[in-house]
């Protein structure tokens with residue numbers, strides 16, 4: 001599926017928001033299994049090209065995510081590259097104008113929260129972009145933030161990894177290092193603490209550090225040391241590209257299972273992990289819980305109980321990926337992509 005000469009998606013919508021100078025990129029990767037659906041990421045980028053490339057890569061990841069999850073949606077992603085230091089008072093206007101683009105697309109793209117966007121932002125986008133906006137706050141009829149369901153899915157993925165590594169799915173006594181204690185990371189930390197894991201974390205934000213280190217008493221690992229810290233499970237829950245030629249040789253973990261999208265920097269990194277004997281849970285399989293759960297509730301009428309049941313199935317999906325990788329002698333990432341491609345090629 002990953003064309004060597006670039007992107008194999010369907011289309012790319014580009015808008016310049018003149019009022020703020022923000023660039024909007026909506027990458028529609030595949031509508032083969034359903035309408036393109038993916039989060040809206042909002043942050044500053046070094047340049048326009050980087051923002052565009054991120055949207056395209058993330059959209060491809062969403063195609064894989066829906067396909068391996070067996071959920072009838074297609075891959076897409078939006079990036080709003082905001083100028084650094086954008087005055088917060090100009091944010092609602094930008095979000096409403098972005099909502100107008102969604103409305104113009106008329107259902108070619110459906111969205112939810114992602115890095116840099118909250119449920120409150122989805123409420124604002126929904127003022128002009130409804131009905132193509134998921135994960136609004138419950139007061140506006142949405143299913144709310146997807147972080148908790150994403151964390152549930154990652155936790156179930158960790159149980160599968162423990163079962164695979166130790167013959168026992170329990171997280172009790174396992175050392176888990178969570179990189180990034182934001183909306184997903186902090187929900188994951190709570191679940192892990194509840195399950196008796198030995199949790200450490202890394203974060204850049206003062207408030208998060210105070211909360212998790214000082215209030216909860218967890219071990220803080222500085223961002224410089226995060227790749228060297230011994231643990232059973234390393235859980236990247238911040239940004240992408242953290243698994244690369246520089247970091248993989250340093251890792252002192254048995255497995256990588258996290259919520260961040262695009263954890264592998266490049267095509268060779270899955271093999272690097274395999275060569276080091278580190279079990280990698282493909283990000284788009286492990287982190288599908290938020291997208292599947294929220295879209296299930298809002299577009300398929302699932303109850304929260306049903307959504308949680310479907311999200312827990314990520315554990316079994318991952319078991320299938322590990323078994324397929326072993327049988328074929330390929331990386332877990334390649335096995336997951338193969339499963340996604342087969343679903344995308346299947347007739348009907």
Ligand code: PHE
Nearest residue numbers: 038039112113114146291294
């Ligand atoms: N941020 C989610 C993801 O990357 C995208 C999403 C959230 C899609 C909520 C739909 C609803 O998987």
